[in-house]
Amino acid sequence: MADLAITPGHGAVEAHDEHATTTGLPNTKIAMWLFLASECLLFGALITTYVLYRGASGTGPYPADVFDIPYTSVSSFVLLASSLTMVLALASAQKRDVARMRLWLLATAMLGLTFVGGQVYEFTTFYDEGLAISTNLFGTTFYVLTGFHGVHVTVGILMLLSLVGFSTADRLPDDAAFPVEMVGLYWHFVDIVWIIIFTVVYLIPTPAPAPV
Amino acid sequence: MASVTVPATGGRGLLRRPTAVTGFWSWLTTVDHKKIGIMYGVAAFVFFIIGGLEALLIRAQLAQPDGTLVNADQYNQIFTMHGITMIFLFVMPMSSALFNYLIPLMIGARDVAFPRINAYSFWAFLFGGLFLYSSFFLGGAPNGGWFGYAPNSTTDPSIGMTFYALGLLITGIASTAGAVNLAVTVINMRAPGMTLFRMPVFVWMGLVVQFLLVFSLPIITVALFQLLFDRRWDTAFFDPTRGGDPILWQHLFWLFGHPEVYILILPAFGVFSEVLPVFSRKPLFGYQFVVFSGIAIGFIGFGVWAHHMFAAGLGPVANTAFGISTAIIAIPTGVKIFNWMGTMYGGDIRFTSAMLFSVGGVAMFVIGGLSGVTHAIVPSDYQQTDTYYIVAHFHYVLFGGAIFGIFSAFYYWWPKAFGRRLGEAMGKVQFWILIVGFNLAFGPMHILGLQGMIRREYTYPESLGLTLWNQVSTVGAFLIAFAVVMFMVNVARTHLKPRGEAVEDPWDARTLEWMTTSPPPVHNFDEIPTVHALDEYWHRKYVEDERTGTLVPAQAGASDDHDAAHADGHGSIHLPSPSFWPLVASIGLPIMGYGVLYSWWLVGLGALVALVGFYGWALEPSVAEG
Numbered sequence: 001m002a003d004l005a006i007t008p009g010h011g012a013v014e015a016h017d018e019h020a021t022t023t024g025l026p027n028t029k030i031a032m033w034l035f036l037a038s039e040c041l042l043f044g045a046l047i048t049t050y051v052l053y054r055g056a057s058g059t060g061p062y063p064a065d066v067f068d069i070p071y072t073s074v075s076s077f078v079l080l081a082s083s084l085t086m087v088l089a090l091a092s093a094q095k096r097d098v099a100r101m102r103l104w105l106l107a108t109a110m111l112g113l114t115f116v117g118g119q120v121y122e123f124t125t126f127y128d129e130g131l132a133i134s135t136n137l138f139g140t141t142f143y144v145l146t147g148f149h150g151v152h153v154t155v156g157i158l159m160l161l162s163l164v165g166f167s168t169a170d171r172l173p174d175d176a177a178f179p180v181e182m183v184g185l186y187w188h189f190v191d192i193v194w195i196i197i198f199t200v201v202y203l204i205p206t207p208a209p210a211p212v
Numbered sequence: 213m214a215s216v217t218v219p220a221t222g223g224r225g226l227l228r229r230p231t232a233v234t235g236f237w238s239w240l241t242t243v244d245h246k247k248i249g250i251m252y253g254v255a256a257f258v259f260f261i262i263g264g265l266e267a268l269l270i271r272a273q274l275a276q277p278d279g280t281l282v283n284a285d286q287y288n289q290i291f292t293m294h295g296i297t298m299i300f301l302f303v304m305p306m307s308s309a310l311f312n313y314l315i316p317l318m319i320g321a322r323d324v325a326f327p328r329i330n331a332y333s334f335w336a337f338l339f340g341g342l343f344l345y346s347s348f349f350l351g352g353a354p355n356g357g358w359f360g361y362a363p364n365s366t367t368d369p370s371i372g373m374t375f376y377a378l379g380l381l382i383t384g385i386a387s388t389a390g391a392v393n394l395a396v397t398v399i400n401m402r403a404p405g406m407t408l409f410r411m412p413v414f415v416w417m418g419l420v421v422q423f424l425l426v427f428s429l430p431i432i433t434v435a436l437f438q439l440l441f442d443r444r445w446d447t448a449f450f451d452p453t454r455g456g457d458p459i460l461w462q463h464l465f466w467l468f469g470h471p472e473v474y475i476l477i478l479p480a481f482g483v484f485s486e487v488l489p490v491f492s493r494k495p496l497f498g499y500q501f502v503v504f505s506g507i508a509i510g511f512i513g514f515g516v517w518a519h520h521m522f523a524a525g526l527g528p529v530a531n532t533a534f535g536i537s538t539a540i541i542a543i544p545t546g547v548k549i550f551n552w553m554g555t556m557y558g559g560d561i562r563f564t565s566a567m568l569f570s571v572g573g574v575a576m577f578v579i580g581g582l583s584g585v586t587h588a589i590v591p592s593d594y595q596q597t598d599t600y601y602i603v604a605h606f607h608y609v610l611f612g613g614a615i616f617g618i619f620s621a622f623y624y625w626w627p628k629a630f631g632r633r634l635g636e637a638m639g640k641v642q643f644w645i646l647i648v649g650f651n652l653a654f655g656p657m658h659i660l661g662l663q664g665m666i667r668r669e670y671t672y673p674e675s676l677g678l679t680l681w682n683q684v685s686t687v688g689a690f691l692i693a694f695a696v697v698m699f700m701v702n703v704a705r706t707h708l709k710p711r712g713e714a715v716e717d718p719w720d721a722r723t724l725e726w727m728t729t730s731p732p733p734v735h736n737f738d739e740i741p742t743v744h745a746l747d748e749y750w751h752r753k754y755v756e757d758e759r760t761g762t763l764v765p766a767q768a769g770a771s772d773d774h775d776a777a778h779a780d781g782h783g784s785i786h787l788p789s790p791s792f793w794p795l796v797a798s799i800g801l802p803i804m805g806y807g808v809l810y811s812w813w814l815v816g817l818g819a820l821v822a823l824v825g826f827y828g829w830a831l832e833p834s835v836a837e838g
Contacts, residue, residue, distance in 0.1 A: 021400040027325040030400055034392045034426055042430035045464060049438070049449070056455040134446035137455045144441060162830070171831060 032182050036189045039152075043193050046148055047200060050141040055207040057136035063206045066126045075118035076198050079153070082111035083191045086184045093177040101176065102164050108187065109160040112153050119150045142201065149197055152190045159183045227832045229789040233734070241790035243327035244734060248334050249313030250629065255338050256305040262345075263297035264693060266290050271653070271689040274682050277674035287670035288355035289372065293344075295358030296376070299476065300383050301341045303614050307479040308333070308387075310621055311394055311418045313629060317725035317732060318412050320403025320740050325396040327788040328829060333390035335798035340382030343802040347375035350809075354379075357668065359469065362450035362461035366442040371809065377440040378805040384429050384436070385801065391425035394418060403724070405743035409503070412723045413496060416503045417482030420510040424471045424478075427514070432468035435461060444808065459524055466517035474513045476610060477577075478506060480617025481548060484570045487624050488552050490719050491567035492559030495747060498551045505544035505551075512541040522590050523597045531590045538588035545581060549574065564719070565639025569620035572647050576612025580605055583658065598668075601661025607654040619646070619699070626706075627715035631730045635702050642698040649691025656681035656688075722750040735785045793832060797825025 021027060089104035123143070133143040163183055166172045172179060232238040242248060269290050273279045282290065312330065316323055324330050347353045354376035356365040365373045398419045402411070411419075439461070441447040448454035450461050481502075489496045496502060518526060518534040526534075552574050561567070583605040587593045596602060619642075627633045660681050665672065672678050717726045727749050728737050745751045754763040800822025807814030 022402045022406075023400050025400065027396050027400050031325065031392050031396045034395055038388060038392070038426045038430050041427055042434060045431045045434035045467075049434070049460065049464075052457075052460065053455065058455055133441070134448065137448045140441070140447040140449060140456075144438070144447070148437075162827075166830070 026178065028178075028182055029185075032185050036185065039189065039193075043148070043196075046145045047196065050145045051200060053137045053141050057138040059136050061126075061129060061131045061135070061138070063138060063142075063201075066129050066131050067202055068122075068125075069202055071118075072122065072198065072202055075115050075122075076194065078111050078118070079115040079191055079194055082108045082115070083188055085111060086187050090177065090180050090184050093175075093180040096175065098167060098176070101180065102167055105160050105164050105167075105180070109157050109164070112157045112160070112187075116150055116153050116157070119146065123147075138206075145197060145201065149190070149194060152193075156183070156187050156190055159186065227828060229791055229832055231789065233790075238790065240795055241331075241792045243323075243331050243788045243790055243794075245312050245316050245324045245327065245330060246629070246732065246734075248330050249309050249311075252305050252309035252312055252334055252337070255334075255341070256302050256309055259297050259301035259341055260306070261696070263294050263302055264696060266294040266297065268689060268693055270294065271686040273670065274672075275686040276683070277672055277676075277679050279671045282670070284670045285352075285355065288668075289348075289353040291668060292354045292357050292372075292376075296344065296354065296380075297341075298610070299358060299472070300380065301337075301344070303476045303610065303618070304383075304387065305337050306618050307421065307476070308337070308390055310414075310479060310483070310618075310625075311421075312390075314625065314725060315394060315397060315415055315418055316401070317628075317728065317736055318415050318723055319398060319401065319406050320724050320737060320743065321397060321401040322736050322740075322785065322787065324393055325401055326393045328791050328794050329389050329393050331791070332794035332798050333386045333393065335795050336386035336389070336801055337383055339798055339802045340379050340386060343382055343805050344375060344379035347372055347379075350375075359465055360439065360461070361465075362439065362442070362458040363452065365439060365461075366450050374440065374443050374809060377436045377443070378808060381433065381436050381440075382801045382805060384433055386798075387425055388429050391422040391429070395422035395426065398422070403740050403743055406724075407743075409500070410743050410746045410748065412482075413485035413499065413502050413506070414479075414482035414723075417478040417485070417506050420506050421475050421478050424475050424510055424513065428468045428471040428475070431464055435464035435468070438464075440808070459521070459526075462521050462524060463517070466520045467514070470517040470520065471510075471513045473609075474509055477613050478509065480573060480577075480614045481506065483617040483621045483624070484552055484574055485548075486723065487566050487570040487620050488555045488574075489747075490624075490721050491562045491564055491570075492556045493562075493720075494555055494559045495722075495750075496551065497554030497557075498547075499746060501547055502551050505547040508544040509541060512537065512544070516541055519588060519593075522593045535588050535590045535593075539585065542581065542585050542588070549578060549581075563640075564623070565634070565636055565643060566620050566624035566719075568640060568643040569616050569623060572643060573613055573616030573620060576608055576616060576647070576650065580608025580610075580612050583608065596661060598666060599661035600657040600665045600667055603667050604654050604657035604661060607657070611650060611654070616646075619643075622699075624719065625725075627718050628725055628730050628732070630707070631715055632706050632709075632711060633713075633715055633718055634706050638698060638702045638705070642695050642702065645691055645698065646695035649688045649693075649695055652688025653685050653692055654688070656684045660685070720753075722747040724749055727752075735787055789834070791829070791832060793825050793829035795825075797822050797829060800825060 023030070085104050085108040089101050089108060092098075092100035092104055131139045131142075133139050160183060163172070163176075163179060167176060230237060230241045232241065239247065239251065242251075269282065270287070273281045273287060312324070315321075344354070351371040354360070354372040355370065356368055356373050356376065360373060360376055365376070398411070398415055408416075438447070438449040442449050442451065442456075448456045450456050450458045452458065485496055485502055516534060516538045518530060519538040522531050522534070556571075563571075583601070587596060587602070587605065623634055623639050660678055661667075663676075663678060663681075665676070665678050665682075672682075715730045718730075719726075724741060724743070725732075727741055741748065751766075753766055755766045756762070757764050800818045800820070803818030803821055804815050805818070807816070807818050
């Protein structure tokens with residue numbers, strides 16, 4: 001039997017392992033896809049709940065009373081633009097252009113922050129107009145669905161800023177493309193989910209409330 | 213032989229990785245799938261004892277008419293915690309224990325894909341369970357059943373159901389992380405030559421279970437958040453007075469809850485499929501049928517949830533559709549039963565304790581499966597629903613299937629994990645006491661249910677004529693408890709005695725985990741085996757004599773030639789260092805939970821602890837530095 005030295009350390013474990021895997025894909029990538037598949041079901045259940053309860057509120061305010069579609073369209077566009085900067089960040093990382101990579105990551109985070117800031121402003125405005133989370137079913141389903149999405153964006157921003165921080169502190173591997181790609185997968189997912197939420201919640205008109 | 217070099221401690225202060233491989237700290241910081249598996253097993257077994265004591269309280273209360281041992285409110289808390297404990301804190305984590313310990317060994321891997329996430333899963337599960345049980349001291353345990361039906365669960369004024377929502381959210385995080393981890397392990401970390409259809413059935417069932425978890429847990433996560441919001445922030449999800457609908461809770465809950473049934477039972481199917489061939493000295497009959505029927509169960513399991521809601525008023529069309537889909541799912545399950553019978557047919561059967569528990573488990577599961585089919589027929593379900601008939605049914609499938617499977621796994625794999633065989637004689641006595649007690653406890657519940665005894669009722673008057681069978685059932689419950697105590701005595705005796713015979717391959721087994729030493733070294737295999745066939749290890753030990761068709765032992769070492777070429781090549785094996793950050797990160801979860809109950813600043817503190825944990829995790833060096 002061969003003499004083996006077993007050293008605790010990285011192995012077939014951490015993302016940047018060079019050991020062969022069964023599929024040839026890194027473990028982290030498969031894990032991220034599985035996690036996102038799971039997230040699909042999470043948002044699926046939230047969106048389904050919203051759709052089921054559309055027009056079920058007996059009392060106002062109703063969606064038409066509070067929504068400012070042009071305003072939300074702009075902040076949606078800001079979020080979608082962040083997918084572009086995310087792609088540019090990954091491209092820079094693949095070219096090992098660390099400075100540009102940090103710049104695009106920061107830009108992505110800033111666009112995300114703008115979106116979340118817009119959501120906070122929107123929530124405050126709606127609240128002032130009389131729509132609290134407990135006011136009616138619309139408030140309940142609207143705040144919970146969009147709030148969950150907002151939390152996801154916030155987590156994404158945290159990951160983006162962490163990437164920039166780790167990069168500055170020289171704690172990323174020389175080839176940073178892989179962690180950037182992983183955060184990118186998450187970020188694009190959150191953006192795509194917003195397209196669905198924006199369409200379902202804001203763009204499709206809610207039926208008129210049933211007379212009580 | 214292998215030598216383990218552990219660098220001296222030192223490095224970057226707080227971020228240096230711990231190196232202890234023995235002692236107290238090694239358990240708190242371990243990322244070794246085998247140690248984590250054992251910790252999962254020990255914690256789950258402790259919860260099993262607690263859940264069992266709750267069951268005994270229930271049976272003691274119902275042992276005579278007009279029982280006064282506990283009052284109605286206490287009874288609600290006891291049966292709710294019994295259900296939650298057995299499902300979320302015993303069977304699921306015990307399955308995690310088996311998967312964690314066995315899957316890397318069975319597929320020829322050094323560890324799971326993400327060892328630190330594995331540790332995080334364990335700690336999150338443990339803290340979630342402790343969090344749930346702390347409710348007994350903080351104003352009352354959950355009291356709305358393990359299914360937490362709205363609006364009862366949303367309007368109950370006690371704090372219990374808030375604990376329920378938060379506690380299950382925490383254990384849900386543990387299960388999701390664990391499921392992704394194990395799924396990636398099976399998909400991506402198999403030994404050379406270990407194709408999907410050379411994997412042991414236990415690994416296959418494990419893979420199906422992980423996918424069920426990945427796709428069903430987010431649904432109950434949403435439901436639990438909605439319940440939490442309704443209770444804590446007065447939202448209207450399940451409030452009919454504001455347009456909400458309690459039936460939505462049932463849909464979301466059972467859309468998770470029905471796949472959950474298969475999450476609980478498929479691991480036992482995996483155990484049966486490993487144990488029966490070994491002790492019948494035959495390959496598993498119809499391996500591919502067993503695998504594909506398991507996958508089919510996984511798929512159909514998502515399409516039958518509303519059979520839990522026949523009496524909720526969904527209408528005849530929905531009830532018919534779900535009645536049919538429920539009857540259909542009995543087919544792949546039946547396929548498995550016939551495969552196991554075919555495996556034993558004509559076999560050279562050895563009735564070891566492990567074999568007895570597997571055969572008994574299959575038999576009991578068949579009874580539970582048959583009563584399950586009677587629920588698929590809507591009119592008969594109308595009669596049975598919410599009676600003890602249902603209680604009898606799910607104890608036959610969950611206790612008769614899952615728990616017998618778990619005991620079979622204990623007796624079969626104990627030598628692998630601890631290097632000692634559990635006492636066989638005592639194991640057999642335990643089996644017979646358990647199966648008698650089990651049938652005494654749950655068999656009469658069929659009759660009680662058909663007599664009209666309603667489940668969750670905390671007492672009954674003598675005039676209903678329910679006394680006799682309730683007393684029989686109580687006697688059975690205490691026999692079960694006696695059998696479990698016997699098991700613990702068996703474990704204690706086994707480990708107090710000096711180590712007996714060598715147990716590298718005590719059962720003449722078929723699968724890879726028996727190729728390494730018992731217990732396995734920290735690196736699992738000195739050389740990762742190359743796999744050429746299903747039941748690889750068996751084929752290395754035996755070759756078929758072409759003239760007579762009989763099996764003869766293979767020449768020692770004859771089939772090992774291939775391995776040298778696949779030796780690790782690096783001259784050293786890299787294993788992950790221990791880490792205390794998973795523990796830190798998971799402590800944040802219960803703190804946040806208490807924060808939601810009591811104060812926002814605790815939420816902030818919990819989030820901070822979790823964040824510190826995750827950043828420490830991300831920044832710590834991958835190697836313990838010298």
